Amino acid sequence: MISSSNPQFWRKQAQLPFLQRIAAAPAEVIDYVKQVNARESGSAIEPALNPALTPSINQTDHVSSLNSALLTDIRSAIAELPEQVKAKLEPKLLGVFLATGVGSSAITDVISDTDGNMLGAIVLLDSDAFLSRTANSWMAWKESSPFNTSAEYTLLANIAEPEQDQRKQALQYLLLHEFGHVLSMNTTYLPNWWIGSQKFKDTEEYSFLSICWQIAMSGEIIPLIRHNFEHRSGITYYGQAQLNASQMLAIYQALSGTGFSTLYAATTVYEDFAESFATYVHVVLMGKPWCIQICYREQTIFSFSDYWASPRSQQKAKIFEQLFCS
Numbered sequence: 416m417i418s419s420s421n422p423q424f425w426r427k428q429a430q431l432p433f434l435q436r437i438a439a440a441p442a443e444v445i446d447y448v449k450q451v452n453a454r455e456s457g458s459a460i461e462p463a464l465n466p467a468l469t470p471s472i473n474q475t476d477h478v479s480s481l482n483s484a485l486l487t488d489i490r491s492a493i494a495e496l497p498e499q500v501k502a503k504l505e506p507k508l509l510g511v512f513l514a515t516g517v518g519s520s521a522i523t524d525v526i527s528d529t530d531g532n533m534l535g536a537i538v539l540l541d542s543d544a545f546l547s548r549t550a551n552s553w554m555a556w557k558e559s560s561p562f563n564t565s566a567e568y569t570l571l572a573n574i575a576e577p578e579q580d581q582r583k584q585a586l587q588y589l590l591l592h593e594f595g596h597v598l599s600m601n602t603t604y605l606p607n608w609w610i611g612s613q614k615f616k617d618t619e620e621y622s623f624l625s626i627c628w629q630i631a632m633s634g635e636i637i638p639l640i641r642h643n644f645e646h647r648s649g650i651t652y653y654g655q656a657q658l659n660a661s662q663m664l665a666i667y668q669a670l671s672g673t674g675f676s677t678l679y680a681a682t683t684v685y686e687d688f689a690e691s692f693a694t695y696v697h698v699v700l701m702g703k704p705w706c707i708q709i710c711y712r713e714q715t716i717f718s719f720s721d722y723w724a725s726p727r728s729q730q731k732a733k734i735f736e737q738l739f740c741s
Contacts, residue, residue: 416527416609417444417524417525417537418527418531419534420443422528422534425509425526425535426534428510429534431510433493433504433505433508434494436509437490437512437513438512438513439512439513439514440512440514440539441512444512444514444537444539447524448514482542485513485542488581488583489511489540489590492583493511493587493590496587496696496701497696497701499700500591500594500696500700500739503598503739504597507535507536508535508536508537508538508594508597509526509535509536509537510537510538511537511540512537512538512539513539513540513541514539514542518541519541519652519653520540520541520544520553520557521538521541521544521589521593522538522593523536523538523593523596523597524536524537524609525607525609533600533601536596536600538593538594540586540589545582545585545586548582548585549580550574550581550588551571551573551574553585554574554588555571555572557572557652558570558677558707560651561650561651562656562659562660562662562663563656563658563660564660565659565660567660567661567711568661568710569660569709569713570663570707570708570709570710571707571708571710571715573705573706573708574697574703574704574706575704576703588693591693591696591697592690592692592693594693595689595691595692596685596688598692598738599623599685599692603620604624604734605621605624605684605685605688606621606624606636608685611634612634612635615634617630622734623684623688623734624636626730627639627642627673627675627684628642628687642675644666644681645666646658646665646666647681647682650678650681652679652682663709664711664716664717666678667707667719668717671719674728675687676723676731691731691735694722695723695731695732698722698723699723699732704720705720706718706720707720
């Protein structure tokens with residue numbers, strides 16, 4: 416949670432038309448991410464403004480001086496989302512902001528005033544992650560990141576048809592993931608990520624969490640036994656890979672027997688909700704492809720897809736059906 420010293424800025428931000436809530440990252444957001452990165456990595460990975468972005472990072476009236484091609488892609492990616500998705504987001508999302516050196520493709524966090532009153536959520540995009548990658552190449556890069564590089568074992572991804580395999584589609588998919596985090600705030604789906612475990616309710620009181628996870632006596636959220644699998648704890652994204660590429664096949668085969676929609680979903684309950692939301696909107700509401708292929712010496716040996724058409728998705732599908740009907 417980011418405690419803002421300038422809550423009026425965020426209140427004005429919330430009043431902007433939905434597609435105008437895109438800007439260079441405000442200074443207090445940059446400072447917060449620097450502190451988080453320093454704590455988590457032991458060294459200060461400093462997010463910064465993209466050179467193409469305006470130096471006036473605290474003023475939303477300078478949006479026009481941001482990189483126009485990237486802005487066009489972001490606006491189009493959001494504008495093309497289903498109306499029911501945008502309607503759910505508008506009261507909660509303060510904006511989408513851009514920086515470099517974020518530490519991952521994007522992060523989502525909550526803004527509050529100094530008294531702890533929540534003002535809304537923001538998404539911070541790392542524009543460097545999208546300088547040259549199309550949708551499928553970005554997804555393959557992201558989903559390969561838990562594994563060490565191998566000349567024999569590789570991973571391919573398909574989240575866009577060939578004619579739509581562009582940066583905009585990558586941005587849209589990533590934003591859907593982050594928007595899943597936004598929509599999970601202050602719900603009975605799972606605990607808020609910024610509260611301590613001492614404030615957690617019982618497992619059964621969270622409708623999404625209880626499908627694949629449980630809250631242990633220690634307060635840690637752990638997967639139910641039937642949804643756990645070997646090497647799950649070694650899955651890390653956007654950091655140092657801890658798994659060998661030769662383990663891809665066994666891990667994805669094990670994943671196909673769980674209630675997780677993606678490998679990233681198996682890492683935490685919060686990523687589970689965000690990935691489930693993203694893939695549900697992407698596949699079910701928008702009719703787009705989603706497939707991971709594991710290859711050995713350039714030959715496909717396993718495909719992971721069709722989660723939302725499988726019986727293992729039924730409980731989560733009901734949650735999202737109810738979300739968009741309410």
